[in-house]
Amino acid sequence: MPEQNVTPGPIGASADGEGFATAADFPNVKFDSRNLVPCIAQEWTTGEVLMLAYMNPESLRRTLATKTMWYYSRSRDEYWNKGATSGHFQYVHELRYDCDGDTLLALVDQTGAACHTGDFTCFDNRWLSSPTGERAPFLASREQ
Amino acid sequence: MPEQNVTPGPIGASADGEGFATAADFPNVKFDSRNLVPCIAQEWTTGEVLMLAYMNPESLRRTLATKTMWYYSRSRDEYWNKGATSGHFQYVHELRYDCDGDTLLALVDQTGAACHTGDFTCFDNRWLSSPTGERAPFLASREQ
Numbered sequence: 078m079p080e081q082n083v084t085p086g087p088i089g090a091s092a093d094g095e096g097f098a099t100a101a102d103f104p105n106v107k108f109d110s111r112n113l114v115p116c117i118a119q120e121w122t123t124g125e126v127l128m129l130a131y132m133n134p135e136s137l138r139r140t141l142a143t144k145t146m147w148y149y150s151r152s153r154d155e156y157w158n159k160g161a162t163s164g165h166f167q168y169v170h171e172l173r174y175d176c177d178g179d180t181l182l183a184l185v186d187q188t189g190a191a192c193h194t195g196d197f198t199c200f201d202n203r204w205l206s207s208p209t210g211e212r213a214p215f216l217a218s219r220e221q
Numbered sequence: 222m223p224e225q226n227v228t229p230g231p232i233g234a235s236a237d238g239e240g241f242a243t244a245a246d247f248p249n250v251k252f253d254s255r256n257l258v259p260c261i262a263q264e265w266t267t268g269e270v271l272m273l274a275y276m277n278p279e280s281l282r283r284t285l286a287t288k289t290m291w292y293y294s295r296s297r298d299e300y301w302n303k304g305a306t307s308g309h310f311q312y313v314h315e316l317r318y319d320c321d322g323d324t325l326l327a328l329v330d331q332t333g334a335a336c337h338t339g340d341f342t343c344f345d346n347r348w349l350s351s352p353t354g355e356r357a358p359f360l361a362s363r364e365q
Contacts, residue, residue: 105349117261117270124268124359126261129324141350170357172350175343176336180273182344184357192320199319200326205249206285206316213314213328215268215359 098138107178108134113149116181118191120198121170124215127191128199130157132181144169146183165189242282251322252278257293260325262335264342265314268359271335272343274301276325288313290327309333 100108108114113131120127130148132140136156139147146159146167160166167185174181192199244252252258257275264271274292276284280300283291290303290311304310311329318325336343 103349105347115259115273117273119270120359122358124357126263126270126326128319129259129261129273137349169350170353170355171348173344174347174349175272176338176340176347177343180343181349182270194320196320199321199324200317203249203318203320204315205247205281205318205325206313209314211314213268214266215264 098134100134102134103137105174105178106134106137106181109179111151113151114179114181116146116148116183118146118167118183118185118187120187121184122186123219125198126200127167127185127187127197130159137181140169140172140183146185160188163189163193165191167191242278244278246278247281249318249322250278250281250325253323255295257295258323258325260290260292260327262290262311262327262329262331264331265328266330267363269342270344271311271329271331271341274303281325284313284316284327290329304332307333307337309335311335 100106100112106114112133115129116132117129118127119125131151132147133149136147136149139156139158143158146169148157148159149155150157166188167183168188169183169185171184172181187197190197192201196202244250244256250258256277259273260276261273262271263269275295276291277293280291280293283300283302287302290313292301292303293299294301310332311327312332313327313329315328316325331341334341336345340346
């Protein structure tokens with residue numbers, strides 16, 4: 078996957094040809110009362126869960142059109158092309174929905190780091206359980 | 222990890238000794254206006270993302286006390302010890318929170334299947350992107 082920063086090209090029209098996408102464009106997805114659905118981002122190579130953020134129909138359409146992750150920021154109330162500021166884009170390999178249609182899962186190549194703190198994932202070293210020192214088997218091949 | 226069904230034993234008291242836990246018992250976690258926080262369950266051995274469900278403070282306390290996942294069902298409005306009905310328990314290795322404190326990540330041993338459909342994960346074979354036939358590297362050692 079390309080590692081350089083990208084500027085998303087033309088977004089293209091929604092399924093109804095009317096510009097911004099609506100929930101009707103994604104009949105398999107259940108958006109909530111705010112027109113949002115949570116999306117889990119997972120690293121394609123290592124399997125690490127990177128972060129969870131929210132999408133609305135238009136950010137979902139932009140994601141599929143550009144193959145980079147577009148979220149909708151609830152706090153800033155705006156579209157958010159992950160990496161547009163930091164250069165830490167997420168390039169999409171797969172985008173899936175769950176059995177209830179109310180959660181999405183994106184498998185991505187993460188450039189740089191997912192977390193605004195500089196940690197690779199947003200879950201690094203933040204524990205509610207007692208750390209055991211065990212290493213998850215699927216991470217065995219990752220560098221220490 | 223034990224594979225047999227378990228009946229959670231005594232839950233124990235909350236941090237304040239008053240029975241049910243409250244958000245104040247988990248100062249690193251931001252519960253939403255419904256007193257819920259989303260929790261991603263990921264398989265410890267394979268790294269597969271299994272599902273996303275919601276926890277309130279008391280289900281979080283029960284999870285830490287019993288080392289099996291307790292969610293709070295929004296649709297049934299009740300506590301839900303995953304596996305209590307199906308036998309498909311999730312045994313907890315790690316429980317983490319993210320940089321904003323508004324998402325949890327549980328690494329678990331999944332007994333049987335996570336999805337009520339019988340699929341191993343809730344995301345099996347449900348695609349918004351076009352399937353490429355590629356296999357994520359972290360899954361390379363998993364049986365086809």
